Amino acid sequence: MTIKLHVFPLSPRAFKVMWAANHLGIVFEPVLVDFSKGAHRTPEFAGRNPNMRMPVLEDGGYVLWESNAILQYLAAQKPAAELLPEDIKARLQIVKWQFWDSAHWDPACAIFAFENYVKQLFQRGEPDAREIARGEEMFARLAPVLDGELQRHRYVAGESLTLADFSLGAMNFIAEQAKFPLESYRGIQRWAADLKSLPSWQKTAAEAPAILQQR
Numbered sequence: 001m002t003i004k005l006h007v008f009p010l011s012p013r014a015f016k017v018m019w020a021a022n023h024l025g026i027v028f029e030p031v032l033v034d035f036s037k038g039a040h041r042t043p044e045f046a047g048r049n050p051n052m053r054m055p056v057l058e059d060g061g062y063v064l065w066e067s068n069a070i071l072q073y074l075a076a077q078k079p080a081a082e083l084l085p086e087d088i089k090a091r092l093q094i095v096k097w098q099f100w101d102s103a104h105w106d107p108a109c110a111i112f113a114f115e116n117y118v119k120q121l122f123q124r125g126e127p128d129a130r131e132i133a134r135g136e137e138m139f140a141r142l143a144p145v146l147d148g149e150l151q152r153h154r155y156v157a158g159e160s161l162t163l164a165d166f167s168l169g170a171m172n173f174i175a176e177q178a179k180f181p182l183e184s185y186r187g188i189q190r191w192a193a194d195l196k197s198l199p200s201w202q203k204t205a206a207e208a209p210a211i212l213q214q215r
């Protein structure tokens, strides 16, 4: 049975799971969650994810929400790709970054994404300067941590591509629209360019507009 990914394809969290599936060569059916029609607030959708948020994975009767958990499920389908190694010490070096993404990086980026991108996309007014300042403060503490790692290594968890890059790297899908303050972070910029040159990134970005056409 084909895996279904319920997504709003312009979101970096949706991009994250579709990109990983494409990278692993996992065939999936993208199902549009049309935010403009409130599709995530229907009882049917809430039955899959009571948080009423996407992305959601469905594999037969198995349902999973939280993008970083979905990444682990996808990686487990293709262990030979070693995006999440079996060895516990090596594995936790990657899982650590996934937690860091959910706890710190994603919420900081989400401020810029909402103020500079989502508000414009859904005509919800002008960016709030106080919120942007709050985002900048969070960014100033977090970005040097990620940048430091990427100055020392090619990828987030070392010299090979892992789930840590998918978790943290997907935000680069909207870096320009969201106006993340990345100017002084050379390591992050070099890494983002590397990720964007991957065939799986380009395939995912190219397919996003067609998913929106399911409207």
Ligand SMILES: N[C@@H](CCC(=O)N[C@@H](CS)C(=O)NCC(=O)O)C(=O)O
Pocket: 011, 012, 013, 014, 040, 052, 053, 054, 055, 065, 066, 067, 068, 102
């Ligand atoms: N931590 C969750 C976040 C999911 C999330 O917040 N998704 C947003 C879109 S990017 C959503 O569905 N929002 C619907 C709403 O706010 O009503 C994940 O990584 O999957």
